[in-house]
Amino acid sequence: MKGKDIRILATEVRKDIIQMTLQAGVNGGHIGGALSSVDILAVLYGAVMNVSAEYPDDTLRDRFILSKGHIALAHYAVLAECGFIARDDMLTFEKSGGEFPTHEEMNIRKGIEISGGSLGYGMSIGVGCALAAKRSDAEYRTYVLLGDGECNEGSIWEAAMAASKYNLDNLTVIVDVNGQQLDGYSADVMPIYDIVQVFQGFGFHVVEIDGNDIAQLEGAFAVRCLGKPIAIVAHTIKGKGIPEIEGKTGWHHASINQEQYESFVKQLEEAK
C-alpha cells in the first residue's frame, strides 16, 4: 500500500463513501464521522501500516481495530482502494444478506479484524492483541480508532488503565475528535473535560494534532515511547471534504439523493 499518494487516496475514499451512501438508498450511511476519519485511515493504510491485500492473514500484519464501528463504510472504502475488497463488493454496502453491513463483521481475509458496532469495545480488544504480541514477541503494532463520542463509554477507560499497566508501547490509539455525536455536539451531550490530560493521567504518551492534516498524521504515527502506549488526539471536522456539510450537525447518519451526490463529488473535486 505504501507509496500511494495519500491525498489522492483520501479523495478517492471520500468519493467512495458518498457513492456507497447513495447506493444504500434509504438505509443511508454514517457519512459525517466517516468523512472526519478518512485522512486517519488513508495515512494508516497508505503510509503507516504493514498490511497486504495479498497476505491478509499474515500473522505479522499490523492490526487495525475499528472501534467507532459505525464508520465501516470509510473502512470498506479504504480497504477497496487498497485491494482487500473488490470494488463491486464494496458497492454491496448495506445490501441484504451481503458481507458489508452498516457495522463490520469480522473477516480477516477482507482486512476486517473485528465485528464492530457496539461502542466502547475496540480498545479492550486492541489491548488483547497488543498483549498477545508481547507474549509471543511478535513485532506487529496494533492501532485502534476511537470516536470522541465513543469515549463516553466507561469500558474505554477500563482498557486505558490496562494498556498502561501492561506497558503496551506497541499500541497506538487514535481518537477522532470531531466534536459531535448522534444527538449533537459532544460539548452538550457529554463533554470530556480535557481529553489530552485524561489520556496522560492514564499513562499514555499523548500527541495532539490536526487529524485532517496528512503531514501531522504521518508525524504522529511515527511517535514511539518506550513502555508507554500512544494516544493520538486527532482534531477533525465532521463531514470533512464537503464544504456544504463540514461541521454541520444532522450529518451523523443520512441518506443522499442523486443531486446531492453530484454536488458532493463536485465539492470534493474542487476542494482537492
Add this chain to the structure above:
Amino acid sequence: MIEYIPENILRWTRLGMRKSFGGMMEDIVRDYEDIVILAADVASSAGLSRFQSIFPHKFYNIGIAEQNMVGIAAGLAKEGNNVFITSFAPFVALRAYEAVRVLVGYMDLNVKIVALASGLSLGSQGNTHYCLNDLAIMRTIPGMLILSPADCIEAAKCLEFLAGYKGPAYLRLTGIDGTPGVYKGDYCFEPKKNALLREGTDVIILGTGSILNECVRTSRALKQDGISAAVVDVHTVKPLDTDFLNQICRKYQLVVTVEEHSVLGGLGGAVAEYMATAGKHPHLLSIGIQDVFPKTGDYSYVLQQTGLSALQIKERIKQRLETD
C-alpha cells in the same frame, strides 16, 4: 493432568468448586501450553493465587473491569491464545453480558468463561451476588456451550474438557465449601450427554449444578415413600441432550427439573421449550427460584427459603404425582 485421587477429591470438596478452580488449572496448564487466565480482581476468591505465582506469564489480573476483561480475552483469543476468564457469576455473566454476546459469541472466539459462585452460593452476601438468570441469558447466545457441573470432580472434568475445546463456553460453578459431591471418584465424563446418577421408574429428576446433591437425597427420601425416582445430571445445559429427552424422559409420567436458578429460562425452561414443541410429552414440573429476589441469609437458609432443600423438593414431587 488432574489426578482423581481421594486426597485431591477431599481437598476440592472442602474448598468447594470456586476455590478449587485455581488448583485444577495448575495441573491442566501443564498439558496446554497455550492457556492464559484472566481474572477481574478475584484471583484469591478463585483459588488462583498460587497459579499466579507459579505461572506469572500465564495470568493477568484485569482489575474490577469485567467488560474490559472480556475484550482483552477476545483480543488474546483472536491471536491464538486459549483464554479462560473468571469473575463472580453476576459480574461476568450479567454486567459484561453484551461484551460476551458480541466479542465472544458473535466473533466466535476461543474464550471460556468460568463463572464463580453462581446460583445462591454467596448466601449472606445477598441478591447482588446471587446469579439466578445466567443460564437464561447465556442460552440465547448462538454457539455458546454451557456446562454446569454437579460437584468438584465434575468441575475438574469440565475444565479438562474445556482446555481442549475451541470456542465460546460458559462454565457455571455452584455450591459452597463442603457441599457433598455426587461422584465418588474418577468416572467417564461425556460432554453433551446427560449422566444417570440413580435409576428409577416413576419419576425422572433432571438436575444441574450442585443442587444435584439435594436431588439425590430427594430420590432416597422418595424411595422410603415407595416412589422410584431416577436422578440425571444435566451437566451440559446447552446444547441440550435432546436424544435423552426423546428416548428416556418420554418413558416417565413426570419429568422434574431442579436448578438453583430462576424458573424462567434456565434448565426447566429449556426442557419445557423442547418437550412442549416436540410432540406428546410427559407432565413437567419445574423446580427453581420463583420470580422473586429471595430473602438473604446463609446458603442453607436461602435454599430452604426458595424451596430447594431435598425434603421440599420431595414434597413438591409427591404433591404433583397426587394431583396428576
